[in-house]
Amino acid sequence: MNSPLPDLVLEPVIRNALAEDLGTYGDITTRTVIPADVTYTARLNAREAGVVSGMQIARIAFHLVDPALKIETLIADGQPCAKDDVLMTIEGSAASILSGERVALNFAGRLTGIATMTASYVAETEGTDCRITCTRKTTPGLRLVEKQAVLHGGGFNHRFSLSDAILIKDNHIAAAGGISPVLEAVKAQASHMMRVEIEVDTLEQLEQVLEIGGADVVLLDNMDTPTLEKAVAMNAGKLVLEASGNMTLPRVAEVAATGVHYISSGALTHSAKTLDLGLDF
Incomplete structure (x- = not known):
């Protein structure tokens, strides 16, 4: 597998997606109902088998929202995953995790789908x-x-x-x-x-x-x-x-x-x- 691209190259695409999702006033739901001091550990899970892609991008997305989040990638881009595998854990501010969740999942789901389909072609x-x-x-x-x-x-x-x-x-x-x-x-x-x-x-x-x-x-x-x-x-x-x-x-x-x-x-x-x-x- 090729080496990952520098984060700096990927950041503009991810920033645009976050700006689109956060809109003009940010995540008003989270800001309204989640106290600022609440912390959680979230797990990014595979609900079906495939070939992983987008973990680097998900990490960047969460860190652009909150650099203090602690992120561990358990299954790297380019590696196979089984149903129910945990691909990544994100620990820290619950509000920050929720604000970055959709963008991270949109990228990871879309890109893992592409990697999975490509792998099926390559196998042939x-x-x-x-x-x-x-x-x-x-x-x-x-x-x-x-x-x-x-x-x-x-x-x-x-x-x-x-x-x-x-x-x-x-x-x-x-x-x-x-x-x-x-x-x-x-x-x-x-x-x-x-x-x-x-x-x-x-x-x-x-x-x-x-x-x-x-x-x-x-x-x-x-x-x-x-x-x-x-x-x-x-x-x-x-x-x-x-x-x-x-x-x-x-x-x-x-x-x-x-x-x-x-x-x-x-x-x-x-x-x-x-x-x-x-x-x-």
């Missing part, structure tokens, strides 16, 4: 060299943390933004006048430090890419499994191949077996089920 690639990767189909404003959750599930990250790499899609090809013009433009203008990926829909387009050159990666879009097998044979190890489009869980194993290097799925971040977590005093 066992015995192959294929890697599972996410896409830019993320929740606006939450891309950083959702992509981190993919890593916690054993997957890999695709581009974080449009500026990370050149990815030539079908609309770029159509607007530029074909595969040859876009690849010639890349060869003439792209930095030598920039990776280049191009999407193809047919084996004829793949043949063009292989002949013209200029790409590092080919995205094989919405191809059935026999066509993917032919694409791998045509490529003969020259370029990195990524299979994308309709990459559902039941299909992952057979696609990985074709010899493609990556399978990308937007579902990892746009369709993952939030895992049921709870905070109990």
Whole structure:
């Protein structure tokens, strides 16, 4: 598993979520009914099994509300959990814990769901060299943390933004006048430090890419499994191949077996089920 991101990088996203939840006047319910000197120990529990993500974020959320809270993470990001496992304990001001509870749970449940779904995809690639990767189909404003959750599930990250790499899609090809013009433009203008990926829909387009050159990666879009097998044979190890489009869980194993290097799925971040977590005093 990758090393955790610095807290400083994650804090702006979490601050925005806390500001949204606390509103203009803070947690008026807690402030009204809970005396300031009441302390408790709360447990963040898993109510179903999965792969944990969001514990770093939950810790930051509680500490942004109250730096005096004592927090112990019992199951770290990237580790499996069983139903009823205690993932984290939070000790200190009851009011502070209650004020940070929903934001911490929203992040942890959402991200654990993504990590869990990613892990199920990764498991289907066992015995192959294929890697599972996410896409830019993320929740606006939450891309950083959702992509981190993919890593916690054993997957890999695709581009974080449009500026990370050149990815030539079908609309770029159509607007530029074909595969040859876009690849010639890349060869003439792209930095030598920039990776280049191009999407193809047919084996004829793949043949063009292989002949013209200029790409590092080919995205094989919405191809059935026999066509993917032919694409791998045509490529003969020259370029990195990524299979994308309709990459559902039941299909992952057979696609990985074709010899493609990556399978990308937007579902990892746009369709993952939030895992049921709870905070109990």
